[in-house]
Structure formats: C-alpha cells, structure tokens
Amino acid sequence: MELKEFKITVLPLRAKLLSYARKLTDAPEDAEDAVQEVLLKLWNKRLELNQYRSIEAFAMTLTHNTCIDMWRCKRNDNQSLDIVQAASPAGTPEQLLEIKDEICLMHEIINSLPHLQRTIMRMKDIEGYETDEIAEITGCGPEAIRSNLSRARKKVRNIYLQTIQGKRERRKEA
Missing domain, CATH: 1.10.1740 (Rna Polymerase Sigma Factor; Chain: A)
Known part of the structure; x- marks a missing residue:
C-alpha cells in the first residue's frame, strides 16, 4: 500500500x-x-x-x-506503593519511603526515554513479551528491537547512577 x-x-x-x-x-x-x-x-x-x-x-x-x-x-x-509494602512488610516507614522513591525515580527515567525505546523496554522487561512479539507489534526488526532495548537499558542505568551519586553528594554536604 x-x-x-x-x-x-x-x-x-x-x-x-x-x-x-x-x-x-x-x-x-x-x-x-x-x-x-x-x-x-x-x-x-x-x-x-x-x-x-x-x-x-x-x-x-x-x-x-x-x-x-x-x-x-x-x-x-x-500500585507501586502497595507492591513495596507487600514485598517488605517489616520495613520501617523510612525504608518503605526510600524504596517508593526509587520506584518513582525509575518510572521517571523510563518515561524520559524516546517513545520507541520506552515502549520496547516496557514490553520486554515489564510485560515479558518476546523479541519476535515486540517486532511484530511495533513493526521493527528483531535487531532494531535488541539495539533499542540495549540503548534504553544503558540510558536508564546511566541516569539512575548519576542521580544516586548526586543524592549521595548532597547528603555528604548537608
């Protein structure tokens, strides 16, 4: 067509x-x-x-x-806070809040990715789709799926580590 x-x-x-x-x-x-x-x-x-x-x-x-x-x-x-509380019911409120903050940070980082990378990452890592299924749904080839997924994971890891390092430095200064 x-x-x-x-x-x-x-x-x-x-x-x-x-x-x-x-x-x-x-x-x-x-x-x-x-x-x-x-x-x-x-x-x-x-x-x-x-x-x-x-x-x-x-x-x-x-x-x-x-x-x-x-x-x-x-x-x-x-449901992220409910999941956190169910996963660690014995945690203190401070620990639960820190875990919730980490989850929110990960959601923010993932949401900041380009649309295709975000979609592929969610489908693969969160929803458990296979590469061939993602390729069929998105119309991308399997190699493009793997490449975008790799880039997305690397970007999430880098932003996460930079954010955590920045928080640690601010705590030391305070």
Whole structure:
C-alpha cells in the first residue's frame, strides 16, 4: 500500500478510532496517544494491510489493545506503593519511603526515554513479551528491537547512577 492509498483507506478511520479510544481511556490525551500509536503501527504494516479482510476491524482491534496496554501501565504505576509494602512488610516507614522513591525515580527515567525505546523496554522487561512479539507489534526488526532495548537499558542505568551519586553528594554536604 502506497502513501496515496494509505491516505484514502486508513486516515479517514482516525475519527472513529479516536472516538473508540476516548471511551476506553481516562484522558483525551491518552486517546490521542493511543490513536497516534495505532496509525504508526498501521503505517509500518502498510505493505501487509491488503491481507486483512477489513482494515477497519484490524485498526479497531489495534486501538483496543493499545488502550488496554496503556491502562495496564497506569494501573501498575498506581500500585507501586502497595507492591513495596507487600514485598517488605517489616520495613520501617523510612525504608518503605526510600524504596517508593526509587520506584518513582525509575518510572521517571523510563518515561524520559524516546517513545520507541520506552515502549520496547516496557514490553520486554515489564510485560515479558518476546523479541519476535515486540517486532511484530511495533513493526521493527528483531535487531532494531535488541539495539533499542540495549540503548534504553544503558540510558536508564546511566541516569539512575548519576542521580544516586548526586543524592549521595548532597547528603555528604548537608
């Protein structure tokens, strides 16, 4: 499918996908993000779209799954303190707070990654997808998945270590 055909066939579905995504998400911005991600996936799969009986049905399914994935990520973010408390019930409030701060820091670092790296890292390290599954979903090749994952992990590690080192230096000064 070439650009012209894509514009004629897929882009008119945007309004319908957005309406559906708004019903599944809490915020209009999340719906916009989901639809944008779906359109990107459809563009990356444009050469294979002719094999689907209904491109609209495929796009709606992608939208549904993307919104569900977004909901799962948000749900996991909100449960982090509960997980910390369950993992170390004997910890002092100060220790629990430090662990929660570490988890929040990791979420911030991961959220600062470029979109593709963040998506791949979450799919691989948090949700447990295999490389081939991620490649199929994102439309990237397995080598690109491994490369982006490696870069993302390295960046997270470097930012984390810099942040921790900065906190230690500030404690020494105080």
